[in-house]
Amino acid sequence: MASVVVTGGTGLIGKAIEHVINTEPVGSKFGKLPDETWIFVGSSEADLRDPEETRKLYEKYKPTHIIHLAALVGGVYRNMKYKLTFLRDNILINDNILHTAYTHKTAKVLSCLSTCIFPDDVVYPLDETKLHSGPPHESNFGYAHAKRLVDVQNRAYKEEFGCNFIAAIPTSVFGPHDNYDLENAHVIPALVHRCYLAKKNGTPFVVGGSGKPLRQFIFSYDLARCFIWMLRNHDDVEPVILSVSEEEEMSVKEIADAIVKAVGFEGQYSFDATRSDGQFRKPASNKRLLELMGGFEFTPFEEALDLSVKWFSENYETART
Numbered sequence: 001m002a003s004v005v006v007t008g009g010t011g012l013i014g015k016a017i018e019h020v021i022n023t024e025p026v027g028s029k030f031g032k033l034p035d036e037t038w039i040f041v042g043s044s045e046a047d048l049r050d051p052e053e054t055r056k057l058y059e060k061y062k063p064t065h066i067i068h069l070a071a072l073v074g075g076v077y078r079n080m081k082y083k084l085t086f087l088r089d090n091i092l093i094n095d096n097i098l099h100t101a102y103t104h105k106t107a108k109v110l111s112c113l114s115t116c117i118f119p120d121d122v123v124y125p126l127d128e129t130k131l132h133s134g135p136p137h138e139s140n141f142g143y144a145h146a147k148r149l150v151d152v153q154n155r156a157y158k159e160e161f162g163c164n165f166i167a168a169i170p171t172s173v174f175g176p177h178d179n180y181d182l183e184n185a186h187v188i189p190a191l192v193h194r195c196y197l198a199k200k201n202g203t204p205f206v207v208g209g210s211g212k213p214l215r216q217f218i219f220s221y222d223l224a225r226c227f228i229w230m231l232r233n234h235d236d237v238e239p240v241i242l243s244v245s246e247e248e249e250m251s252v253k254e255i256a257d258a259i260v261k262a263v264g265f266e267g268q269y270s271f272d273a274t275r276s277d278g279q280f281r282k283p284a285s286n287k288r289l290l291e292l293m294g295g296f297e298f299t300p301f302e303e304a305l306d307l308s309v310k311w312f313s314e315n316y317e318t319a320r321t
């Protein structure tokens with residue numbers, strides 16, 4: 001009997017795993033197995049920075065498996081302003097989860113890193129071997145070092161105690177339950193929200209930057225399937241990048257065009273090239289993922305975007321904005 005606890009279960013990725021596990025047929029590749037219980041927990045159930053609350057959570061649910069998503073996450077501005085808080089809160093959360101899993105003999109922990117913690121000065125495409133090959137970008141060094149330490153801890157727990165603690169490294173994610181905040185959100189949810197307001201208020205839709213930079217995104221339901229697959233099938237401490245392939249990079253203009261279509265916006269639409277573009281591209285390779293899974297069919301971008309926009313419109317009052 002497996003008891004799977006998902007920390008960060010109230011967030012974008014946690015909600016996607018909950019959706020997939022509850023909607024795919026029971027006993028199927030990504031659906032719930034007959035002998036599995038899935039529990040999704042948010043911070044109101046336990047503040048994982050606190051060892052005692054973490055211990056109580058383990059004693060309440062007695063997890064055999066954990067998908068560990070909980071983290072202090074935030075946009076560039078908050079990451080820059082609160083570097084120590086991002087470093088310390090995430091170190092505490094991760095250390096409590098891993099050490100309590102060790103003391104409670106949890107069979108497996110699958111933790112979540114991010115491609116944004118890779119070295120700043122790196123030869124692209126990113127791959128799993130480059131995670132520690134240089135310092136992260138200065139803007140998020142607190143968050144990035146805390147996340148990198150999870151990989152270090154996984155290896156040390158394995159070497160010293162034989163623990164099965166592993167990690168996934170997703171690229172940028174989008175989907176229902178995302179953070180749609182206008183200032184702090186990632187590019188897709190922020191543009192969806194702005195386009196939605198432009199349509200509602202009859203105002204122009206202006207996209208910051210030239211529209212030329214290229215980006216890779218993974219739909220949260222696809223990512224959820226990869227997580228479920230890793231939890232059940234993958235026991236190697238070497239982390240795995242979870243991403244669409246490099247060929248599926250899209251320009252910000254292509255993304256904005258798709259958003260205009262999905263929102264049904266017919267007003268004035270332009271790019272403000274005076275705003276910064278950021279890095280031109282920062283592709284990650286999903287070669288290892290595809291080899292391990294024996295291929296994976298990603299949801300076409302427009303279909304995933306339509307679903308996300310529909311969710312946002314239907315949940316505008318309660319969505320994180």
Ligand code: NDP
Nearest residue numbers: 008009010011012013042043047048069070071114172173
């Ligand atoms: P969200 O911001 O949507 O959710 C964060 C989750 O963490 C929430 O469930 C929140 O609980 C929980 N949490 C935060 N602080 C604490 C705490 N002190 N104690 C317990 N729980 C806490 O994040 P995402 O779903 O986007 O991200 C999940 C993971 O994926 C993170 O580890 C993130 O670093 C990683 N990631 C995300 C990417 C993305 O594009 N979104 C890309 C790559 C990696 P509550 O809401 O109840 O407070």
